Amino acid sequence: MDKLIITGPCTLSGSVRISRAKNAYLPILAAVLLSNKPIHLKNIPELQDIKTMIKLLSNLGVQVSKNGNITTFDASTLNSHEATYDLVKTMRASIFVLGPLLARLGKAKVSLPGGCAIGTRPIDLHLTNLEKLGCEISLHAGYVEAHVKKMLPTSLTLAFPSVGATENLIMASVFTEGVTTIDNSALEPEIDDLAHFLNAMGAKITGIGTQKIVIEGVKSFKEVTYEAIGDRIEAATYLMAALATGSNITIEGVKSRHLQFVIDVLKKMGAKIETTEDTIQVFKSELTGCQIDTAPFPGFPTDAQAQMIALCTQVKGISVITENIFENRFMHVPELIRLGADITLKGKLAIIEGGAPLSAAPIMCTDLRASAALIIAALTTTGDTELQRVYHLDRGYEKLEEKFSQLGAKIKRVKE
Numbered sequence: 001m002d003k004l005i006i007t008g009p010c011t012l013s014g015s016v017r018i019s020r021a022k023n024a025y026l027p028i029l030a031a032v033l034l035s036n037k038p039i040h041l042k043n044i045p046e047l048q049d050i051k052t053m054i055k056l057l058s059n060l061g062v063q064v065s066k067n068g069n070i071t072t073f074d075a076s077t078l079n080s081h082e083a084t085y086d087l088v089k090t091m092r093a094s095i096f097v098l099g100p101l102l103a104r105l106g107k108a109k110v111s112l113p114g115g116c117a118i119g120t121r122p123i124d125l126h127l128t129n130l131e132k133l134g135c136e137i138s139l140h141a142g143y144v145e146a147h148v149k150k151m152l153p154t155s156l157t158l159a160f161p162s163v164g165a166t167e168n169l170i171m172a173s174v175f176t177e178g179v180t181t182i183d184n185s186a187l188e189p190e191i192d193d194l195a196h197f198l199n200a201m202g203a204k205i206t207g208i209g210t211q212k213i214v215i216e217g218v219k220s221f222k223e224v225t226y227e228a229i230g231d232r233i234e235a236a237t238y239l240m241a242a243l244a245t246g247s248n249i250t251i252e253g254v255k256s257r258h259l260q261f262v263i264d265v266l267k268k269m270g271a272k273i274e275t276t277e278d279t280i281q282v283f284k285s286e287l288t289g290c291q292i293d294t295a296p297f298p299g300f301p302t303d304a305q306a307q308m309i310a311l312c313t314q315v316k317g318i319s320v321i322t323e324n325i326f327e328n329r330f331m332h333v334p335e336l337i338r339l340g341a342d343i344t345l346k347g348k349l350a351i352i353e354g355g356a357p358l359s360a361a362p363i364m365c366t367d368l369r370a371s372a373a374l375i376i377a378a379l380t381t382t383g384d385t386e387l388q389r390v391y392h393l394d395r396g397y398e399k400l401e402e403k404f405s406q407l408g409a410k411i412k413r414v415k416e
């Protein structure tokens, strides 16, 4: 298993270009299954989760070819409806193929994703609402077995604005004769991006960006070329790394409005940040503590919680961060404490007494965003911090060492 050695403390400078969003391209790749026309996707990030999803599509019979920065998918040769455990267990987002397979083939057999480090992450909202659309669903030997004769145009209301459930149900409904609505749908920008992609193929989705998505069924799709939005969580990571190390950097290639709540919180803490539509400029700032609750979009994203805790270890004073979305998303805290951070956990709350310098020690990645938090902390730490199990990081951060090195960080990968 690879390790990263990060030599701190360091300051960063220059600019970093953000990759296309993992959490936009994962559902968009699943939506490839809906069409029998060629689909050309631009600048798909080279991430483990993306590779897994593309392998899953290939296993279902989709032809994949790459030409420079454009990857072409052809699902006219779709020849299976089964997403097997060996792939699904490595990436929960595989469950996104359920909706498209049901819409396209009327049947699907998808392994239950199982738990993951940050929580049990059930899929009850996906399944109960697919049943309301007319699907027959049974669970058998660790698999979801589903089939449907004719999808029913239905008014759905989500008990919780689940990102994945919203995306699965939109994809399931694009060919349904009549109008399907999803009330209390999640508002994350990646959902808007999926809907824009589907409309580019010929779907009729309105209410995008509102809590009521309306899908009018169409008969078929057309050939399309599409590029997903920038990754707002990757951008938040570089933003917090810059503030933690007292640096001036420019972040390019992401809609600043997709990060508005995070930027507003940081500005309230004293951060000097200037934005245009597609760039975020951050300057060395003296910060004070904060009180944050993670929430569904447009609130503070749970995916930036770990990075925020790492930043708060460098902020004089008390900060309190409450994780409201996942039940076990503080695994980075014991690792940060190994570096000397003063953090107390009380149920959903993390209480950080910031300002004390951190010192290097071997630490371990436990999940994707926790890994990003450890990198931020290591950049501020005196000495060589050894970060183990970096495969977690490779799931969601493209060319991380390259990007941080270009910003001036001393970071190298040791292959084991």
Ligand code: EPZ
Binding pocket: 022, 023, 026, 093, 119, 120, 121, 122, 123, 124, 125, 126, 127, 160, 161, 162, 163, 164, 165, 186, 302, 303, 325, 326, 327, 368, 369, 396
């Ligand atoms: C998406 O996961 C993201 N993943 C997650 O990012 C992100 O943390 C999450 O949304 C919340 O923003 C992708 O987009 C691939 P949810 P998803 O359904 O769809 C509960 C990352 O780091 N729930 O909105 O699984 C669930 O347990 C990853 O990039 C149910 O109870 O999130 C959780 O507590 C991590 N039943 C809450 O809702 C369901 O059927 C939010 O889950 C579905 C969800």
